[in-house]
Every structure is written in structure tokens, then in C-alpha cells.
Amino acid sequence: QVKNREVEGMMRRYLPKSSVEILHNLGLVADRLDLQLFAVGGFVRDLLLGQRNSDVDVTVDGDGILFAETFAAEFGCRVKSHEKFGTAVIVFPDGFKIDVASTRLEYYVSPGALPTVERSSLKMDLYRRDFTVNTLAIALNSQSFGRLIDYFGAYRDLQAKVIRVLHNLSFVEDPTRVFRAIRFEQRLNFKIAKHTEDLIKNAVKMDFLVKLGGRRLLSELVQILREKEPLQGIGRMASLGLLRFIHPSIQLTPELQAALEQVRYVVSWFDLLYLDRPYERWAVYFLALCEVLSPEEFWATCTRLAVSENQREHLAESRRQGDELIGAMERKLARQERLENSEIYFTLRGLPVEILLYHMAKSGNPETKRCISLYFTKLHGMSTLIGGEDLKGLGIKPGPLFRELLDAVLSARMNGRVSSKEDEIQLVRELKP
Ligand code: ATP
Incomplete structure (x- = not known):
């Protein structure tokens, strides 16, 4: 002792x-x-x-x-x-x-x-x-x-290095422990004891997990996805038949496995950039897990899991927008069209980090990956050298035109057409009505 x-x-x-x-x-x-x-x-x-x-x-x-x-x-x-x-x-x-x-x-x-x-x-x-x-x-x-x-x-x-319950009714008493067992097993690099694993299988078979409300299921899932290495936890959830509690069509196919590995790669790349852009890492994995779901199914799943109203709107709406905007961008790239930096910027700037990382991971096209990466590393942080005061100095009245002119200058800057402040002022003179 x-x-x-x-x-x-x-x-x-x-x-x-x-x-x-x-x-x-x-x-x-x-x-x-x-x-x-x-x-x-x-x-x-x-x-x-x-x-x-x-x-x-x-x-x-x-x-x-x-x-x-x-x-x-x-x-x-x-x-x-x-x-x-x-x-x-x-x-x-x-x-x-x-x-x-x-x-x-x-x-x-x-x-x-x-x-x-x-x-x-x-x-x-x-x-x-x-x-x-x-x-x-x-x-x-x-x-x-x-x-x-x-x-x-x-x-x-x-x-x-064993995860073991204290008694046979443990998972019946509280089904969240099934997910906790997986989380501890992966985090501590332990193994769920044989008998405990049998009890989990039994709880899954007897549908005890259905008793678990959406909110608690989500909270456990999020905690697994927030772990440093969530892939093993997801693998364990799949082998114990737990993914179907998120949605019956979710299965850990080789494609999903590959997509999740890409998420892991992209997320660690992004974390290494140390950009000051907070994001929810779990949500990128969640989006990848839900890849097979239609917009309606995704919305219904978020509702059932009691994803907060704000977050659900944020995820579901931007998932739809992301598919649309990045889809259009990919079609252009597939036609070998060259995208200017400003076009990449204005296509991507309204999308949340989670959606961008998810698309970066799931896209099979290296050009798409390059565009999103360029957006994060260079374009996102760019701004014009001139500001509102300079526009006023040029006799322009504050209003919607301000934004238009500044966006036009920003585009020119991103595409390398202006470099100094004088260039930017000159451009405004040419553009203003
Ligand atoms: P973490 O580092 O994830 O916080 P932890 O062991 O501190 O790990 P908590 O979730 O903070 O875990 O829980 C604190 C303690 O409460 C745990 O050590 C555990 O024994 C107990 N506990 C938490 N959830 C349950 C549960 N569902 N059933 C039984 N005991 C629980």
C-alpha cells in the first residue's frame, strides 16, 4: 500500500x-x-x-x-x-x-x-x-x-490501467457513464475492463441510452470531441454502436474515418497558426460526423441534441451557406478558373472558422485547401491603409459608398494592384462618382 x-x-x-x-x-x-x-x-x-x-x-x-x-x-x-x-x-x-x-x-x-x-x-x-x-x-x-x-x-x-464500474447496474443508473468510460479510457490511455465493456454492450442493446436526454448526450459527446485526440474516442463509440444515438445514418465508414483524420490534421495546423480567432474544435468534428445528413436532418439532429438555439442557427445556417459558397468556388476551380485573392476573401469572410476548417478537411481538391489556407494566413488579417478620415478628406460623405470604396481598395490591395497609401488615394479618386 x-x-x-x-x-x-x-x-x-x-x-x-x-x-x-x-x-x-x-x-x-x-x-x-x-x-x-x-x-x-x-x-x-x-x-x-x-x-x-x-x-x-x-x-x-x-x-x-x-x-x-x-x-x-x-x-x-x-x-x-x-x-x-x-x-x-x-x-x-x-x-x-x-x-x-x-x-x-x-x-x-x-x-x-x-x-x-x-x-x-x-x-x-x-x-x-x-x-x-x-x-x-x-x-x-x-x-x-x-x-x-x-x-x-x-x-x-x-x-x-483499467476502467471498471463499481457494480453491475452502474450504466442503468446513469447511461452517461458509457461515454465517460470511453473518455477516460482514451484520455488516460487505459482499457475498459472486459466485464464493464460487456455491461456497456448490454446497456446499448437494451436501449438504456435512449433514456438519456438529448442535452446530456450532447454534453458527453462534446466532451469526447474536446479531448486532445478525439479520433480514438469516436472509434470506440463506433465499435460499441453508439454513433446511431447521434443519428441512425451515421456510420464510421472508411470515408468518414479519412475525413476525421483530415479534420485532425487541419485543426492542429490551425492551432499552430496561433491566430486570435476563437473557435469550437468539437464543432468541426461534429460537422464531419454529420456529413451524411441532409440540411433538414442536420437541423433535426441539432434540435434533438438540444444544441442551443444560437449555436444551432450558427451551425446549420452556415453549414448550408458554406456548402453553397465553397461549392461554387470549387466548381470554378474545377474549371481551372483562376480566383483572385479578393474573390477568395469576399467568398469566405462571412463563414465561421468551424465551417472553413470543415471544408478544408473534407475537400478533395488541393486548390480549395490552398484558398482557405491563404484566407486564414494572409487575407483575413489584411486591411486598407486609408480609412474613413481619408475618404472624408477627399470630399466623400459618410454612407454606403464609404464601404464600397474601402472594399474596392481592399480588393486592389489583396490583388497587388496598390501598395502605398498614395496608390490607394489615387484609386479612390478614379473610382468615386
Ligand atoms: P475531468 O478532468 O474530466 O474534470 P474528473 O474526474 O474531475 O475529470 P468530473 O466530470 O469533474 O471528472 O467529475 C468529478 C467526479 O465526480 C469524478 O471523479 C466522478 O467520480 C464523479 N462523477 C462525475 N460524473 C459522474 C457520473 N455520471 N456518475 C458517477 N460519478 C460521477
């Missing part, structure tokens, strides 16, 4: 000094309040794997909110508490957060009634978790600081 000193050694090795100090201080406050305090969950799992996890979860065997408030008052932190759940978040001045939960739940059956207090032990609390590797706890009180608590063989499973 792992000794307290070894756990403390790991903390010193893998956590910043300030975090170890915070853990000791949490323990001291718990001592004074006569509470038992434990670090639990993913934080402990990752610590023992030598990986840093910035989410610290602790649990006390009493009033979690009181504990958080006492600690916060002493160490200059803020507290956000959720009375209903008896949980709190301690927020440090630098933004570092600690989630505090309680193994003791107090709730009021009716207003004014005495609280019903449900005392649950740490063991019960940990038993409710998804997989053994998430059931480890570390004592933080000063007398026992660093003691590893392992009720369910978690340490053995961590070493064997």
Missing part, C-alpha cells in the same frame, strides 16, 4: 508549492472545526498518475458551506455556496478554485420543518461514483495528512 509520506512526496513533486500549502491549510481549518476532510475524485486519480489536475475537490463529513466560509475568511478567499446541495466553491484571489462537498446532506422536507439530516459515510459517497479509479480519497487533517483511502481496489486498477 502507498504510505502517507509517499503521497505527500507525490504532492510535492507534481503540484505547485502553493497548492500543497493550501491542502495543509485546509486540513488545519478542518482540525479546528473538528471535521474530517478528504481530497477526492479526479484530483487524487491524476496525482497518483503523476498528472496535474487543476480542479481540486474536497469533501467534509459535516457542514461544507461553514467549512468553506471559515477557510475563506482566514485566507482572504471568496465563497460561492449552493445552499440546496450543501456545496461551496472557495475562490482564491488568483482565480484558483476548490470545490467543497459534504458527505452529510441536510434537507428540508417542507418549509419550516426541521432539517432531515442524511448521514452518509465517505465510503457511501465514493460508492456512488462512476469508476473505481475515481473513488480514491486522501486524508487532509494534519494527524493523517496524505493517508490514501482505497475502498474499492482503485489503486490496483490505476496500476493495471
Whole structure:
């Protein structure tokens, strides 16, 4: 078994000094309040794997909110508490957060009634978790600081690199765990245990996943697609027959596999450019997964998965626009027509990054890829040297003409027809009515 000193050694090795100090201080406050305090969950799992996890979860065997408030008052932190759940978040001045939960739940059956207090032990609390590797706890009180608590063989499973549920009804109880199992398997590079895999297959066969609402399914899917290497997770979803819960026509064909590999390539290329253009990486994979769906099916799928109204409009509408605009561009390219830089720019500028990356990945035409890449690397950041003030100086009144003239100058600039500010002013003189 792992000794307290070894756990403390790991903390010193893998956590910043300030975090170890915070853990000791949490323990001291718990001592004074006569509470038992434990670090639990993913934080402990990752610590023992030598990986840093910035989410610290602790649990006390009493009033979690009181504990958080006492600690916060002493160490200059803020507290956000959720009375209903008896949980709190301690927020440090630098933004570092600690989630505090309680193994003791107090709730009021009716207003004014005495609280019903449900005392649950740490063991019960940990038993409710998804997989053994998430059931480890570390004592933080000063007398026992660093003691590893392992009720369910978690340490053995961590070493064997296995994802295992705690009981046979786990996936029936909560089908989201099917997706969580896949996510942890891929992220940690573990293997889902044989019996656990059989339970997943059974849950899929018995259609338990249908019980899962669209919103929760989407949230799990997005988390898998947000992982660093989502392809393996998608492969695992396919082999376990889970893609059909997104839409029955989605199958991991060799074409889809190739398209997803292209997405991976394009997305890493884009990330390396360090452009200041935020985008949702998961959405590029999602678009590729939904390639076979018609616009109507795509819209219906987004609705069923409770994609937010904004995002659904954004994705579905720009998916349609992208098909249209980039389709037209590809037809020109196929006819060997030369596209000027300005035409590429004005075709692509209204489309979101996600759609552009998706088309870059799916297009079989290297010219299309080149055009989109040129748009990102060069054209998108270009602007004219002259501005509104210069136009006013030329006697032009602000109005729609302003935009037209500036766009014309920008086009000329992109196509290499003007280079200096004087060139641009000269061009405006020629163009203005
Ligand atoms: P991540 O790095 O993805 O945040 P994590 O292990 O911290 O990994 P969370 O999703 O933040 O995962 O969940 C925190 C803890 O709550 C987990 O360690 C897990 O034991 C438990 N948990 C989360 N979701 C479930 C679930 N559906 N069923 C049971 N336990 C769950």
C-alpha cells in the first residue's frame, strides 16, 4: 500500500508549492472545526498518475458551506455556496478554485420543518461514483495528512490501467457513464475492463441510452470531441454502436474515418497558426460526423441534441451557406478558373472558422485547401491603409459608398494592384462618382 509520506512526496513533486500549502491549510481549518476532510475524485486519480489536475475537490463529513466560509475568511478567499446541495466553491484571489462537498446532506422536507439530516459515510459517497479509479480519497487533517483511502481496489486498477464500474447496474443508473468510460479510457490511455465493456454492450442493446436526454448526450459527446485526440474516442463509440444515438445514418465508414483524420490534421495546423480567432474544435468534428445528413436532418439532429438555439442557427445556417459558397468556388476551380485573392476573401469572410476548417478537411481538391489556407494566413488579417478620415478628406460623405470604396481598395490591395497609401488615394479618386 502507498504510505502517507509517499503521497505527500507525490504532492510535492507534481503540484505547485502553493497548492500543497493550501491542502495543509485546509486540513488545519478542518482540525479546528473538528471535521474530517478528504481530497477526492479526479484530483487524487491524476496525482497518483503523476498528472496535474487543476480542479481540486474536497469533501467534509459535516457542514461544507461553514467549512468553506471559515477557510475563506482566514485566507482572504471568496465563497460561492449552493445552499440546496450543501456545496461551496472557495475562490482564491488568483482565480484558483476548490470545490467543497459534504458527505452529510441536510434537507428540508417542507418549509419550516426541521432539517432531515442524511448521514452518509465517505465510503457511501465514493460508492456512488462512476469508476473505481475515481473513488480514491486522501486524508487532509494534519494527524493523517496524505493517508490514501482505497475502498474499492482503485489503486490496483490505476496500476493495471483499467476502467471498471463499481457494480453491475452502474450504466442503468446513469447511461452517461458509457461515454465517460470511453473518455477516460482514451484520455488516460487505459482499457475498459472486459466485464464493464460487456455491461456497456448490454446497456446499448437494451436501449438504456435512449433514456438519456438529448442535452446530456450532447454534453458527453462534446466532451469526447474536446479531448486532445478525439479520433480514438469516436472509434470506440463506433465499435460499441453508439454513433446511431447521434443519428441512425451515421456510420464510421472508411470515408468518414479519412475525413476525421483530415479534420485532425487541419485543426492542429490551425492551432499552430496561433491566430486570435476563437473557435469550437468539437464543432468541426461534429460537422464531419454529420456529413451524411441532409440540411433538414442536420437541423433535426441539432434540435434533438438540444444544441442551443444560437449555436444551432450558427451551425446549420452556415453549414448550408458554406456548402453553397465553397461549392461554387470549387466548381470554378474545377474549371481551372483562376480566383483572385479578393474573390477568395469576399467568398469566405462571412463563414465561421468551424465551417472553413470543415471544408478544408473534407475537400478533395488541393486548390480549395490552398484558398482557405491563404484566407486564414494572409487575407483575413489584411486591411486598407486609408480609412474613413481619408475618404472624408477627399470630399466623400459618410454612407454606403464609404464601404464600397474601402472594399474596392481592399480588393486592389489583396490583388497587388496598390501598395502605398498614395496608390490607394489615387484609386479612390478614379473610382468615386
Ligand atoms: P475531468 O478532468 O474530466 O474534470 P474528473 O474526474 O474531475 O475529470 P468530473 O466530470 O469533474 O471528472 O467529475 C468529478 C467526479 O465526480 C469524478 O471523479 C466522478 O467520480 C464523479 N462523477 C462525475 N460524473 C459522474 C457520473 N455520471 N456518475 C458517477 N460519478 C460521477
